[in-house]
Amino acid sequence: MKICIVGGVAGGAGAATKLRRLDEQAEIILFEKGEDISYANCGLPYYIGGEIKQKEALLVTPPALLRKRFRIDVRTSSEVTQIHPQEKVIQIRNHLTGESYTETYDKLVLSPGASPKKFSIEGIDLPGIFTVRNVRNTLEIDEYIQKNQVNSCVVAGGGFIGVEMAENLRLRGMEVTLVEFTNQIMAPLDREMANILHQEIISKGVNLKLGTGVSKLESQSDHSLIVSLTDQSQIHCGMVVLAMGVTPENGLAQQAGLKLSVGNSIQVNEFFQTSNPDIYAVGDAIAVTHGVSGEEALISLAGPANRQGRSVAANVLGQHQTNGKIAYGSSVVKVFDLIAASVGLNEKQLAKSNQNYLKTYVHPFSHATYYPGATQISMKMLFAPDGKILGAQAVGAENVEKQIDVIATVMKFGGTVYDLEELELCYAPPFNSAKSPVNMLGFTAANILKGEMPVFYAEQIPQIDQENSIFVDVSTPPEVLMGTIPNAINIPLDELRERLSELDPNKKIYVTCRVGLRGNIATRILLQHGFDVYNLSGGYKTYRLVNTTFSQENP
Template sequence: MAKYVIIGGVAGGATAAARLRRLDEHAEIIMFERGQYISYANCGLPYYIGDTIKEREKLLVQTPESFKARLNVDVRVLQEVMKINRAEKTVEIKNHATGESYVESYDKLIVSPGAEPVRPPIEGINHASIFTLRNVHDTDKIKAFCNEKKPRRAVVIGAGFIGLEMAENLHELGMDVTIVEMANQVMAPLDYEMAAEVHQHLKTKNVEFYLKDGVNAFQPVADHLKVVLQSGREIETELVILSIGVRPETKLVKDAGLELAENGGIKVNEYLQTNDENIYALGDAIAFPHPITGKYVNTYLAGPANKQGRIVADNVVTGNTRTYKGAIATAIAKVFDITVASTGMAAKTLKKEGIDYISSIIHGSSHAGYYPGAMPYTLKILFQPKTGKLFGAQMIGYEGVDKRIDLVATVLMKNGTIYDLQEIEHAYAPPYSSAKDPVNQAGFVAENILMGRLKVITWREASKLDSRNICLLDVRTPEEHELGHIEGSINIEVDKIRERLAEVPRDKKIIVYCGVGLRGYIAARVLMQNGITEVYNLSGGYKTYEHTTGKQSNEDIFESSYIAHDSNIYRGKPVEKIAAANFKTIEVDACGLQCPGPILKLKSEVANLKPGERLLQKASDPGFMKDVQSWCNMTGNKLISLDSKAGIISAVIEKGEEKKAASGGATIANLPQNKTMVVFSDDLDRALASMVIANGAASTGKDVTMFFTFWGLNVIKKQEKPKVEKDFMGNMFGKMMPDNAGSLKLSKMNMFGMGSMMMKKRMLSKKVDSVEDMIKTALDNGVRMIACQMSMDVMGVSKEELIDGVEIGGVATYLEETEKSNLNLFI
């Protein structure tokens, strides 16, 4: 009779034990688990904490008793294997319940030690309010803490899949949630432009998050904890969840002399066998060659672990008859209202590995647009330039993301190509899909690229091009262009491009863009077939460009929170509730419409209202969240409320009053309302003052123009400037003046630079943006910045040295703006 010993339960070990029994009824099977639970729904733990899963028992898939009764497996919990003696084929065990130690022999040994959470040596990291989440025991501690202490604020360190799931569930419990992430994006398996969509969604949920920042210390203060970040910021909280990552737990096997891969995982062959023929390994702790790169990687996912358990059991009982092909790390997560999924390799990984690739981004609807409830998605695929072999995919959306990523993963695991995506036959009916499913559509677009019918350019590539050598062509409607566009682009609507071909320059590279890419493709084909060959379509269109080039982090959103008499935390300033008025409100459904559909629908419906009447419009296009605010500001209508739930954006708009004539015959609308200022100084304090005033004015909806002249030009210089040919005096001035906004000095108490350093540190501690961030915010808010041409000539400053978005002009340009202003400052 064979004797099989298994170290570790949960996904891999428990699956192997169950399969072993089904294959060999008479074998002796012993499973050791140092914890109390052998088989539980690890991935469901965050949802139990957030009360989505109400009953704790539902997390427990199997118990020692149920395993014994049904499978006759000897399960020994709270017993830890301390040593493997390979020569004797024995293991030494310590019973944590009794304290005794003993030895058990084996014929075949299966090790599934799993992974342990990373817990770096940070000051205060062992505080009682700081938790990791890896097992049921961790879950019980967090749940008990939340029930007993009732924390109002929580900080999640790390923005991976588990970190974001925890952020959502703590948010569902009513806490103000802050995420801190060292990288420049959330969810490392995603490429930056895809993660940017997640960033924007988190903002709609009032989740505060800091990117490119880490933790220096955890400091107890009275009844809460202070999280001190590397940037100097301090966050007060009552609860911290560490989700920094995990690493293979391999000390036991390493001490036994089993071979480890370079990445620290247990090295196994295609049969999941270690360098000891009697010992097999599986789960989070193993390292196996990646199907694409061939390099050893770890895969921290339950799906592969379960499959490995079945393969190992077969090989243990029947000899090495089944092989493991590796995992492409197909993963999915719910992040509030959206679903985020990935499979295979990301662009950044392919680039790191030196693998040549092409990427393509498409946007569309989850099902036929004419059937109610269609929801938007974004799908990115990566493939080999010549053969079209698939390397990976990422998808974000509200519905149907799971089935699409599974289809792509199946093709990828079969070493398939973009042509296989085209040929996938899917179940189609209007409530579920379109005749051309998103996966098919991704394959069609990829083929157009490979066949040369379409040249694509990414947002990152486009941003690096010299603006003098390109022409940005916006082929959306004028209304869309007015709501937001890429700086410097010209607007020719796609339906009119044939009659306006003469306006498109033939001596420049043409970068065409629309909302999501489809109209851009049509326009590109028209141009290419009319002799304009250097035409590129912006991948993902303006939607992807806007997401990626906008501000990514979401800091300090809880600054104005307050606790009301009902002990709940409310955001904003405490105000009296206005009694419900007798407003006529009509409801308009614009769900399923893609930009500019929702705005055009809004425009036509509001035109039918009388002043004071209200309209509730619902839309599924995420861009509507921003567009409706801009539209109301531009048209004089009032945005009463704006909300997003389950992917549906609801906006209530009140039609504005007609402007009445003021004395003298002028209308209120015609009175000067804008703000202008001349920035003459490059002192840090004066530059800060100018930016604070400009951003404040812009936030009220006023047009702001800043005219930078002489020393003020130093405020708007790039941090990384290209090499520029200058004359002798230009070089001299350049060496004597500040290099950029980060080099500015204080007008008083500068103390050889110490003063400005102290000021910047003070600003960080008080959570005041740097002057560089304020400049970016001002440009994002539409503040117009003009550099004086005459001053540039005198000071030897070239256009290439100035930050993107700054215009070049003279006094007349500035004076024209002052005519429209009721405030003009000189700083």
Template sequence: MAPGGVKTKVLIVGGVAGGASCAARARRISEAAEIILFDKGGFVSFANCGLPYRVSDVIADDKSLILASPELFKNRFNIEVRIQSEVLSVDATRKFVRVRNLVTGNEYDESYDALVLAPGAAPLRPPIPGLDSPGVFALRTIPDSQYIRSWIAEHNVKTAIVVGGGFIGLEMTENFVHMGIKVVLIEGLKQVMAPLDAEMLPRVHERIQERGVELCLGDIVSRIEQQPDEGLVVETKGGKRFDAQIVILGIGVRPVTELAKSAGIELGARGGIRIDDRCRTSDPNIWAVGDACETKDIITGEFAVLPLAGPANRQGRIAADNIMGRSSSFRGVQATAICGLFDMTVACTGANEKTLQRLNMRYDKVHLSPGHHVGYLPGAKPMDLKVLYDPHDGKLLGAQCVGEEGVDKRIDIISTAIQKGGTVFDLEEAELCYAPQFGAAKDPCNMAGMIAANSIRGDAPLAHWNLDSYMNSFLLDVREPAEFERGHVEGAINISLTRLREAMESEIPAGQPILVYCAVGQRGYYATRALRLSGFNARNFSGGFRAYTNYKKAGLLAPAQ
């Protein structure tokens, strides 16, 4: 590359994560390039993930959300930023865009050598009567948060309805509660946080309700009625009616693709802009990055629209590299995500079980509920960890974790392992930092790897509450009698681990499959090993009675249980 880099004219439409990172990266590669960034809003490079916390004043100032101003782009990077400038259309043949200055109304054409589309995604607005009523808001931009704050102050809001149990819906629910506002959370699925499997969420649902939120699952909004006092009534398809002074829509987003359509660019089956691994569209002079794009899932091979800041930033860098003559490729996505809610953390990476079943992909799984650090040190908090893997070679396929502490660390470890094509055997051998206040000598990630590896090797094969019926098996509860009395699986026989060996000769049938469980899986593992070494056909229920309880609450138990 010549000194100073490629002399080219780059136009970027959209100035948040993907667009802003593309502009800055392009300048770092080429001092000769002319770079112009357009955004129809009044802000660029702002942290929209922080908006719910701005509504509640946890983040005290809009300026804290702005990572870079137009002035900073100009002074630091020599990048021209044109805010309140809407790109109306693309003439891909002539390589021009049509721009309207939203302040003056003036329209003009701007030429390009390379065009980057980073328009993001827009909140879904289904055809619900009353959706445009005053007091009904979506949250996507800094002005959105300002309007919501003003409405709350002007109307002395004490009651709110949040529609949608995804990231924005949950974060807005938590922040409303922080503000002393009574919340009803309506979610069309029977669970919040759709990327997780249902058995991972019962304790999250309980925590939401413990904090005073009315949780309405498996129901959808059918109508919103404006009241004479400016209040709102939300009616659901199930016939419920809720009063509120404000409604927040968090039911998802759609890719913004109008410009791509005007340019004749190919869209994917899910409605996003189709890009290759160089972030180039079907037009060789146009690239696209961020929430408007469809990208390949590295686990399933499917194309997906994934509105997350991390992939958008990486795509922005990769598009800039390729525009400026460097060969750089985007490896795809694995949907690593996290959400904090009422002192709990919910996180995931890779494929969930629902997806693997839908695609008929081969998999097995482990459930475990370790403390986030060693039990002998006060303050250990339990987490529920689920790891999915290929039972033939142990390749990691996905993971989910829910808890109060240490969740992000474990999902980040497994996410990195997935990125490198890792297996449960790699988790088994992973060398991770350990001191009593941070983890254990056998970290939860190590334990997950060991459990899965033991199952693959045949040392302690696993059973699963949602997949394995125990009707024709001997169901063995190896907890202590007092634990059994407090709650057990119907039909189970209680023989504690401490007296298992003496019971093998007379109390356990030799010719029948033995399905073992304990509280969370560890004693079940010990019992399974002892039984198998003594000639019994034994398997251990992954996650023990705790997992059984979660599956039962989620309505996922296998037939005949």
């Protein structure tokens, strides 16, 4: 069997090597229009920042290794320009020689990936304006900075690449402005969780401009650039990095008459077959099935792409594997000294889908607080009335991705918030608490579902009837001096039982503390004394995150 593979990064290279492990006799040809295969896309910003010192480290598998060890015919700088499905022929252009030629195939695997979005912005093709997609782009940025002694940059886009580039350019000593068109960076997070990252970015000296886009780019005689923004301001800088998202590479699929799916991605079935049964597709160019919503979605992540490559290799040879077709969007990003991770759907997405959901916030520590060095993790979980976990987000300095990995695993196997309560996770003071952060999410969510902890949320406070309500902060007086919710009276938790007479039993009682734990205890006391009472999920810490608004420009 002759198998041609288009695209030599995660999905394509993975498919090629798995094919060889399954079939020693197959003829495998791997085409890559760039110079490199199997490179570390996710590591590119860290080369710019100097965390990765050698460019060779970005090349996971050199072509020579695939040729010798796996007997794969690797052809770099070779772009497949056309597919003739009826004849099972592809047309290739060699960018080194200019030659064009054809190859036949029995099965064809498309792994073209996704390309950076480029909007209709005047001056977008000027020198000094870059996107980050491959090793060559990265080396060009590095060379441009050194050659032109660039000391300032505008990064447009607050997604994974934009945030990582902003961080690494700042660590390189440059003045950096991060521009994001929406009101937050990192779309997988909800805004209150992203606010923690906003604070971190600003504290590290990055000028963060939210709700702002790039409208025009101009070049100056000294090779510097003027970036005009939608808020009518201008920034002078030495270079611009455009990181405004990616779009599926679907040109070949369209030309071949293959059906497309959401976001103009390539439509595939559960076995990664396109609308032509002899043509398969994997990676960022295809739509997957979201594990929570069950709907087609674009999830551009390396993990699913690698698994898809393995599955498609088996399917080309007659098996029926689906690994990688269902994805939950587990992701993590480093933002200076913080880590942010998420899985599943966020609240913005659930609200748009009109799905009935509940939520809980907790702010536990990364390990036992009596062991030195514990740091706080802010966590949010969304769940259905039957306990199904719909999504989770976490931000903190350490052990963040561990919590989301555990939740992602529970979601994969159909678990609920009640399973989080019962999880037995490793515990020793340097590593975890006896009640792990994941357990805490399970406890609070289960308490809400059982009716043991009626809750209210920070964004609901303005709509609460003030005349028929009492807000009570059960924190200590010194803590309350540092801030509390509007109109709250202070009754410390340890005085609550003796001061019940100060509360009108005919009014609703809304309780808060710092992070929700003492509020839970107070709520349980008041419930058992006949009060109609609700606890602020996540406490005053979450209230501040919800009600923090960043100006368009933060020096």
